[in-house]
Amino acid sequence: MTVPLLDLHLQYASIRDEVATAIDRVCASQHFILGSEVSNLETELAAAIGVPHAIAVSSGTDALLVALMAVGVGPGDEVITPTFSFFATAGCVSRLGARPVFVDVDPKTFLLRLDDVVRAMTPRTKAVIPVHLFGLCADVEALAARLPAGVAIIEDAAQAIGATIRGRQAGSMGALGCFSFFPSKNLGAFGDAGLVTTNDDALAARVRLLRTHGEETKYHHTVIGGNFRMDALQAAILRVKLPHLSGWTARRRENAATYASLFRAAGLDSTLTLPYESPDTRHIYHQYVVRAPRRDELMAHLAARNVGAAIYYPVPFHRQVCFADLPCATNVFPVADAACADVLALPIFPELTRDQQEYVVRSIAEFYQ
Numbered sequence: 001m002t003v004p005l006l007d008l009h010l011q012y013a014s015i016r017d018e019v020a021t022a023i024d025r026v027c028a029s030q031h032f033i034l035g036s037e038v039s040n041l042e043t044e045l046a047a048a049i050g051v052p053h054a055i056a057v058s059s060g061t062d063a064l065l066v067a068l069m070a071v072g073v074g075p076g077d078e079v080i081t082p083t084f085s086f087f088a089t090a091g092c093v094s095r096l097g098a099r100p101v102f103v104d105v106d107p108k109t110f111l112l113r114l115d116d117v118v119r120a121m122t123p124r125t126k127a128v129i130p131v132h133l134f135g136l137c138a139d140v141e142a143l144a145a146r147l148p149a150g151v152a153i154i155e156d157a158a159q160a161i162g163a164t165i166r167g168r169q170a171g172s173m174g175a176l177g178c179f180s181f182f183p184s185k186n187l188g189a190f191g192d193a194g195l196v197t198t199n200d201d202a203l204a205a206r207v208r209l210l211r212t213h214g215e216e217t218k219y220h221h222t223v224i225g226g227n228f229r230m231d232a233l234q235a236a237i238l239r240v241k242l243p244h245l246s247g248w249t250a251r252r253r254e255n256a257a258t259y260a261s262l263f264r265a266a267g268l269d270s271t272l273t274l275p276y277e278s279p280d281t282r283h284i285y286h287q288y289v290v291r292a293p294r295r296d297e298l299m300a301h302l303a304a305r306n307v308g309a310a311i312y313y314p315v316p317f318h319r320q321v322c323f324a325d326l327p328c329a330t331n332v333f334p335v336a337d338a339a340c341a342d343v344l345a346l347p348i349f350p351e352l353t354r355d356q357q358e359y360v361v362r363s364i365a366e367f368y369q
Helices: 008-029 036-049 060-070 088-095 114-120 140-146 201-211 232-265 295-304 334-342 354-368
Strands: 053-057 078-082 099-103 125-128 152-156 176-180 194-198 215-217 288-291 343-346
Touching (some): 008 036, 036 053, 036 194, 036 232, 053 060, 053 201, 060 088, 060 152, 060 176, 060 194, 060 201, 078 088, 099 114, 114 140, 140 152, 194 201, 232 288, 232 354, 295 343, 295 354, 334 343
Parallel strands (some): 078 125, 152 176
Antiparallel strands (some): 053 194, 176 194, 288 343
16 A cells, blocks of 8 residues: 555545636636735635735745734844744744744644743844644734733744634734645645735735835835735635635544544554644644654655655754854754654545555554564
């Protein structure tokens, strides 16, 4: 049996005709940047996420970048981020001339620890980026209660569309929320695309201005922005996929529950650390990440058994060469270092079958026998 980490062919087969119709519609219009497809997607996503404003942009990375720009992050500012995340979380801070300040993560959730955030605060702190990693919501409300006025919360919800905490959706709680529609995401485009969400009218207007080079009227620029526009083809494809998202999410959650049952039955729940979900959160399992002893050997064993697996992430920010000159790079982050040594993502995509999951669990059991 072969079990890929992700198989998008099955998803595409189920919506192929709808996608073809959407692409034909855009091609017939010959309107390829922004336009009605993008504005309609924005309306539909705002309703789905529960916010008044959703601004479509060119990628998840650009969503983070323009959100930081919108709250005025620049040279001399500091932005607190977890040291365990995808590179863009911290990279976008540095691109604006600001300084990322790293904090460690919780060993159960991989989310930033509030006490560490408070200790990392200085008068230069402009923003904090909680990352809803792997599809689990950070506690943004609790974070907000610990921050002084004037420090913005920018949610990195790139992996968490549809995730909730105490009934509130990822991307609806901070000053701004940032989503990625990279093809492998739970809601994926056919290329790069992203989204910025906010409840604030002024911030929404600011992001829209920055999205198009700071242009208020054609060729008249009031601020320096960037080219962060979503193209209409991506918007049309995402509009096809969005009505299916809740069903795909339900299947991911069912697969996660099946794994938990199978790992317990195999006696592996004391060997592996399974993903954590508290009663007040709804995990959407963008990745199903376990902590595994002898992780690299296990990964090689799974590859030999044709089981896909991946490491998210092998190197924390404080050990990246490009951040070596940051003062916080010399700090100690034991949880993140340990996570980088033993995390392993297993297949969790919606079309995964029970037979495939049983094969994954048997293969892991064989390794630890």
